Amino acid sequence: MVDFARVQKELQECSRDVERSGIKVSPKGDGSLARLIGTIPGPTGTPYEGGTFQIDIALPDAYPFEPPKMKFTTKVWHPNISSQSGAICLDILKDQWSPALTLKTALLSVQALLSAPQPDDPQDAVVAQQYLKDYQTFVGTARYWTETFAKKSSLGIEEKVQKLVEMGFPEGQARTTLEAVGGDENLALEKLCSG
Amino acid sequence: MEDCLGSDDEYYYSDQDSLDGIENEDSDPQWIPPKGTTTKVITKESLLSAQKEDLRRVMDLLFLREHHARTLLIHYRWDVEKLFAVLVEKGKPCLFSEAGVTLVEHEDLDPPLPNSPVMCAICIEDVPSVDTTKMDCGHCFCNSCWTEHFVVKINEGQSKRIRCMAHKCNAICDESVVRNLVSKRHPHLAEKFDRFLLESYIEDNKRVKWCPSTPHCGNAIRVEDDEFCEIECTCGLQFCFSCLSQAHSPCSCLMWELWAKKCRDESETVNWITVHTKPCPKCHKPVEKNGGCNLVSCICGQAFCWLCGGATGRDHTWSSIAGHSCGRYKEDKEQNAERAKRDLYRYMHYHNRYKAHTDSFKLESNLKESIQKKVAVSEEKDSRLRDFSWVNNGLSRLFRSRRVLSYSYPFAFYMFGEELFKDEMTKEEREIKQHLFEDQQQQLEENVEKLSKFLEAPFDDYKENEVMDIRMQVINLSAITDTLCQKMYDCIESDLLGSLQLGIHNIAPYKSKGIEKASELTVCWVNKANNADKDPRLHCGTSGGSTEPEQPSGSGSSDESGCSSRKRARKGALGGGFFDLNLPAEVIDKSDS
Numbered sequence: 134m135v136d137f138a139r140v141q142k143e144l145q146e147c148s149r150d151v152e153r154s155g156i157k158v159s160p161k162g163d164g165s166l167a168r169l170i171g172t173i174p175g176p177t178g179t180p181y182e183g184g185t186f187q188i189d190i191a192l193p194d195a196y197p198f199e200p201p202k203m204k205f206t207t208k209v210w211h212p213n214i215s216s217q218s219g220a221i222c223l224d225i226l227k228d229q230w231s232p233a234l235t236l237k238t239a240l241l242s243v244q245a246l247l248s249a250p251q252p253d254d255p256q257d258a259v260v261a262q263q264y265l266k267d268y269q270t271f272v273g274t275a276r277y278w279t280e281t282f283a284k285k286s287s288l289g290i291e292e293k294v295q296k297l298v299e300m301g302f303p304e305g306q307a308r309t310t311l312e313a314v315g316g317d318e319n320l321a322l323e324k325l326c327s328g
Numbered sequence: 329m330e331d332c333l334g335s336d337d338e339y340y341y342s343d344q345d346s347l348d349g350i351e352n353e354d355s356d357p358q359w360i361p362p363k364g365t366t367t368k369v370i371t372k373e374s375l376l377s378a379q380k381e382d383l384r385r386v387m388d389l390l391f392l393r394e395h396h397a398r399t400l401l402i403h404y405r406w407d408v409e410k411l412f413a414v415l416v417e418k419g420k421p422c423l424f425s426e427a428g429v430t431l432v433e434h435e436d437l438d439p440p441l442p443n444s445p446v447m448c449a450i451c452i453e454d455v456p457s458v459d460t461t462k463m464d465c466g467h468c469f470c471n472s473c474w475t476e477h478f479v480v481k482i483n484e485g486q487s488k489r490i491r492c493m494a495h496k497c498n499a500i501c502d503e504s505v506v507r508n509l510v511s512k513r514h515p516h517l518a519e520k521f522d523r524f525l526l527e528s529y530i531e532d533n534k535r536v537k538w539c540p541s542t543p544h545c546g547n548a549i550r551v552e553d554d555e556f557c558e559i560e561c562t563c564g565l566q567f568c569f570s571c572l573s574q575a576h577s578p579c580s581c582l583m584w585e586l587w588a589k590k591c592r593d594e595s596e597t598v599n600w601i602t603v604h605t606k607p608c609p610k611c612h613k614p615v616e617k618n619g620g621c622n623l624v625s626c627i628c629g630q631a632f633c634w635l636c637g638g639a640t641g642r643d644h645t646w647s648s649i650a651g652h653s654c655g656r657y658k659e660d661k662e663q664n665a666e667r668a669k670r671d672l673y674r675y676m677h678y679h680n681r682y683k684a685h686t687d688s689f690k691l692e693s694n695l696k697e698s699i700q701k702k703v704a705v706s707e708e709k710d711s712r713l714r715d716f717s718w719v720n721n722g723l724s725r726l727f728r729s730r731r732v733l734s735y736s737y738p739f740a741f742y743m744f745g746e747e748l749f750k751d752e753m754t755k756e757e758r759e760i761k762q763h764l765f766e767d768q769q770q771q772l773e774e775n776v777e778k779l780s781k782f783l784e785a786p787f788d789d790y791k792e793n794e795v796m797d798i799r800m801q802v803i804n805l806s807a808i809t810d811t812l813c814q815k816m817y818d819c820i821e822s823d824l825l826g827s828l829q830l831g832i833h834n835i836a837p838y839k840s841k842g843i844e845k846a847s848e849l850t851v852c853w854v855n856k857a858n859n860a861d862k863d864p865r866l867h868c869g870t871s872g873g874s875t876e877p878e879q880p881s882g883s884g885s886s887d888e889s890g891c892s893s894r895k896r897a898r899k900g901a902l903g904g905g906f907f908d909l910n911l912p913a914e915v916i917d918k919s920d921s
Contacts, residue, residue: 136451138451138452138453139450139451139452142452143452195476195480197450198473198476198477198479198480199480225495231491231493231494231495231496231497232450232473232477232493233449233450233493233494233495234495238495
């Protein structure tokens, strides 16, 4: 059974620090704490700057003694992240996981991975090849993908409302909450869940 | 060889002492290893004491507790020499940190009161400090988190290296802590953990391997230094220690693997089909040409060109097919077909001989029974010849030489073929070597057949002087075939395989006394005197010291049934004094601290 007491504490700890780290973790919407959504800002000075990346988090039963399963739901062009499935190749999500790590520290590591790709240990061979052989094109593509898929403006307000409605919130409430948080669907989601 | 047979007759006959020297080669049924300890059978019961020696060496040299020594040895795959080499090369701190051993005691200046709460960084709860455990590395977490961590790791099959929960801490958890905490909630898992730890000695150790018997006899075999050897387990199975398949010397493991596959998958049948048939371009059935011109028609009605296999019309002459021309490829195709045919015949040649000797071996195994009868009859007779051990010795020699002979054919197939060593020798070199080898093979073959003939003779009906004659022949031929087998192995090792560039073909050395029988390891504890009296429960009922068990066994060297019964007898004799894997951790710990 997932240690929900710990997950609850992790979420509180994370939201307390959200201003500084920019990293958010919130329940996916079905009320269970086993499925979460993480959000990380693209690191500055990288082609991912300005983007907001969503990461789907599934907690295995033995969490925190087994690593959380994470994958990008936002499409991202990166040697260690599958451009198809969003799967992440990161040691601490596999054999280097330690129960002393948290969702926040794991997401920080994912963010660090965005800053420092490791093309020698690729998840996506095509991207890794491009990174090694034609770095300029790689940067261009990564930036284009960030613009296209990871910018908030890429979703219109109606689409965001629609998304929240699909998650099971009433349309009116979704709309007002979205307006209240300035169009940030994650903040809105968090607010809807907590309230 | 012929000559020495005749001329030495007199010599052997007249000199009883030297005769005994030769014929007694098999009278001792137990293979006595030259140095006292070589190949050992490790049973479930002796597994722990088998590791003791290695553990003890490491503990003594580095002044360690047993669980630390075990952690080190698991990390270095039970290679004590390697471990010591790392120690000399990199020093103690490096040796320990690489293996995850922490010896530094983290003395708390201000130890918390037993009930004062401590925050566990894993569950983020305050727990009384009595319910927490601090590992050697200094990291402290609550017991229930530790337990969960151990359970997950054991279930993942990682018992042998459970690391501390702290991020980037490489320390391996103290096995007694693991055992203690896990057994409180999951006794079965604690047993599993112990078993994994113990079996690491087999799983991770290149000198130890499970006996490949099916159903599994439960034994493992430990060799001393050479992994290229052939072993007989106490369960009776003979196998190659290196590749775990049947004993196959003088074939190398690779040769044997290829040969077994070749014989198994009927690849030569496929070869025949390629040589003698062509697939119909329409229905793809293989079509055999039974004469006539190169226009062939399949039973499905499709006509096609035999030379290129392409579909054609039916108009043709003896030399050409209307509107069809493929003559250009003719030569090439025929060459390929010729080649395949030649390879096939070559394989058949070697396979026939290999099979003939294997079959003879099987038939001669029946000989054993009839020979025993003949011996019994002869012994009843009132003659001055009383000792018939030469019959059994000759028979064992026959079996061994027959084995060598049959495996020498697959060896030759690969050694002088093109599959493995095409670029290793020039054609001339290959021919010279092949002749050299075949001469030896032929000599061995002749003598083995002669030996077989004499052993099959109905000597129980013979007169005494005739029996004496046969006896001389058998003794002589036994000695000769033994020498010839040895010579053949020498030739293979030094002249044939030894001269190759790639050193991947190694063979088990020739054993004149047959495949070495592994002896059971004595279940005893070679503990130091100072802690020998600490826990008598750990000392088994057998005598101390590392002497070999002298196993009384009347069975001959090739008597397989004798071995298993001997094993059962031994188990019974030892009683229940074995180390109990489920012993509480404290008991185990005490004994080696």
